[in-house]
Structures are given as C-alpha cells and as structure tokens.
Amino acid sequence: xxxxxxxxxxxxxxxxxxxxxxxxxxxxxxxxxxxxxxxxxxxxxxxxxxxxxxxxxxxxxxxxxxxxxxxxxxxxxxxxxxxxxxxxxxxxxxxxxxxxxxxxxxxxxxxxxxxxxxxxxxxxxxxxxxxxxxxxxxxxxxxxxxxxxxxxxxxxxxxxxxxxxxxxxxxxxxxxxxxxxxxxxxxxxxxxxxxxxxxxxxxxxxxxxxxxxxxxxxxxxxxxxxxxxxxxxxxxxxxxxxxxxxxxxxxxxxxxxxxxxxxxxxxxxxxxxxxxxxxxxxxxxxxxxxxxxxxx
Numbered sequence: 582x583x584x585x586x587x588x589x590x591x592x593x594x595x596x597x598x599x600x601x602x603x604x605x606x607x608x609x610x611x612x613x614x615x616x617x618x619x620x621x622x623x624x625x626x627x628x629x630x631x632x633x634x635x636x637x638x639x640x641x642x643x644x645x646x647x648x649x650x651x652x653x654x655x656x657x658x659x660x661x662x663x664x665x666x667x668x669x670x671x672x673x674x675x676x677x678x679x680x681x682x683x684x685x686x687x688x689x690x691x692x693x694x695x696x697x698x699x700x701x702x703x704x705x706x707x708x709x710x711x712x713x714x715x716x717x718x719x720x721x722x723x724x725x726x727x728x729x730x731x732x733x734x735x736x737x738x739x740x741x742x743x744x745x746x747x748x749x750x751x752x753x754x755x756x757x758x759x760x761x762x763x764x765x766x767x768x769x770x771x772x773x774x775x776x777x778x779x780x781x782x783x784x785x786x787x788x789x790x791x792x793x794x795x796x797x798x799x800x801x802x803x804x805x806x807x808x809x810x811x812x813x814x815x816x817x818x819x820x821x822x823x824x825x826x827x828x829x830x831x832x833x834x835x836x837x838x839x840x841x842x843x844x845x846x847x848x849x850x851x852x853x854x855x856x857x858x859x860x861x862x863x864x865x866x867x868x869x870x871x872x873x874x875x876x877x
Contacts, residue, residue, distance in 0.1 A: 783810030
C-alpha cells in the first residue's frame with residue numbers, strides 16, 4: 582500500500598468471508614455494483630468458493646483477494662485445510678477440521694505447514710481464475726507473532742499486498758488473538774513489507790460483532806473513528822438465507838450490516854468526504870515498483 586497524502590480520508594470498504602456461504606457472495610456482488618464495497622477476500626477452503634470464481638469470470642472488474650484461512654470457528658459449519666496434513670503439522674483438530682480458535686492454532690501449528698497451506702490457498706484461487714489482488718487473514722490469525730513473518734514472505738513471493746498495521750493497537754480484530762506482547766516478529770515483518778513497497782493501513786476497523794441494540798448507532802460510532810490516512814473497513818456483509826442456520830445467535834449482525842450499506846442515506850454522507858479505494862491499484866503499483874527495481 583502506498584504512503585497516503587496527509588489529511589485525506591481514504592477507505593477500503595472490504596468484505597471478509599467471501600465463499601463462506603452464498604449470502605456472503607450475493608451481498609458482495611450487490612454492494613460492489615452499487616459502488617459501495619470496493620474489495621473483498623475469499624475463503625478458499627469454504628463451500629461457496631467456486632461461486633466467487635464464477636463471479637470473477639462474469640465480472641472481471643471485481644476486486645478479490647484471498648482471505649487466508651486457518652480457522653473454522655462455527656459450531657457445525659466447518660471446513661478443512663486444503664493440504665493433507667499430519668498430526669505433527671498441527672493445522673487440524675481430531676476431526677480433521679481447521680481449529681476453531683486462534684489460540685489452538687498458535688499452540689499447535691507448525692510454521693512450515695502454515696506456509697504450505699497458505700501457498701495452496703493462493704494457488705487454488707489463481708487456478709480458479711481469480712485475479713488475486715491482495716491477501717489478508719481470517720480472524721487475524723496470521724498477524725500473530727508465530728505466523729506474521731511467514732504471512733509476509735508468502736505475500737511477497739506472489740507480489741501481493743498483505744493487510745498489516747504498524748501496531749497491534751491499530752488492528753481491531755486483535756480480540757481474537759491472545760497474547761501479543763512479543764512484537765519483534767511483527768517489526769521484522771513490517772520492515773520486510775515496507776522494503777518491498779507495502780505500507781500498512783493506518784487502522785483496520787471491524788464489524789461491531791459485540792453490538793447490542795440497533796445497527797445504525799453502532800455503525801455511526803464506528804465510522805466516527807475514521808481519521809485522515811488509510812482505513813481498512815473489515816466488513817462482513819451477508820444477504821439473508823442460510824446464514825441464520827450457520828450463526829443462529831449472531832446472523833443479524835451480518836444481515837443488518839448489509840441492509841445498512843445498501844441504504845444511500847447511510848452511505849452517502851459517510852462516503853462523500855472520503856476517497857474510496859480498492860486493492861487492485863495497490864497491487865499493480867507494487868508490481869510496477871518491483872519491475873522498476875529490476876530495470877534499474
């Protein structure tokens with residue numbers, strides 16, 4: 582990501598969890614056509630991944646990255662690693678599914694197995710015809726000290742921007758991660774990323790999953806946190822349908838978020854004072870910079 586101009590509010594309105602279910606994909610297409618959602622990322626191990634590949638073929642303008650996935654947190658709706666892993670690899674529970682929590686992943690996953698799985702997911706997305714624009718991390722797992730250097734290394738091998746912030750405090754989904762007191766791996770990963778032309782987002786703001794009451798006040802408060810610089814909005818839009826069975830206690834968070842961002846009375850004032858950005862431009866400038874370095 583580029584260094585941002587001072588005083589400019591720049592926003593990537595991003596949908597995480599593409600491919601998790603049909604409703605997530607439908608919401609992404611709807612909001613992308615409205616010009617509200619500027620990018621999204623797909624969970625390759627999930628059941629509705631191929632629908633996203635089909636959407637990309639029909640709508641090549643869609644800005645789609647890979648939501649690198651090492652966790653399957655739902656009660657009954659689960660997915661497995663793409664790679665055939667041994668118990669020593671530590672990527673799967675006793676039933677063969679990805680770990681439910683980031684803590685379990687951190688305790689058990691071997692970094693070399695993580696790297697192999699990340700590459701398999703990116704390769705699968707490319708093979709399916711997705712014009713991969715970036716990578717980010719489901720539940721934020723890959724910015725943990727055990728994995729962040731591998732995450733950046735893999736992203737750079739594919740010449741893709743990786744979602745990072747300069748500090749854990751600037752990354753809202755950190756509530757999933759546990760102890761982040763060891764900041765040395767993040768510092769090394771950031772140095773490597775910046776050398777390659779990736780500048781971290783100034784902040785990552787997430788869907789307010791813990792909200793109580795009406796949606797609008799919670800999102801007004803979230804959007805009030807947007808400051809000059811680059812803000813990455815990690816949203817989880819979802820059309821009604823099967824999500825109610827997948828997340829019976831919290832599905833309304835996703836469906837009400839979708840409905841709110843369909844409402845121009847909400848998005849109009851929000852977006853009027855901001856520059857909306859996708860991820861493809863960051864990727865293309867990053868790759869152009871690499872070519873320039875080769876030439877010179």
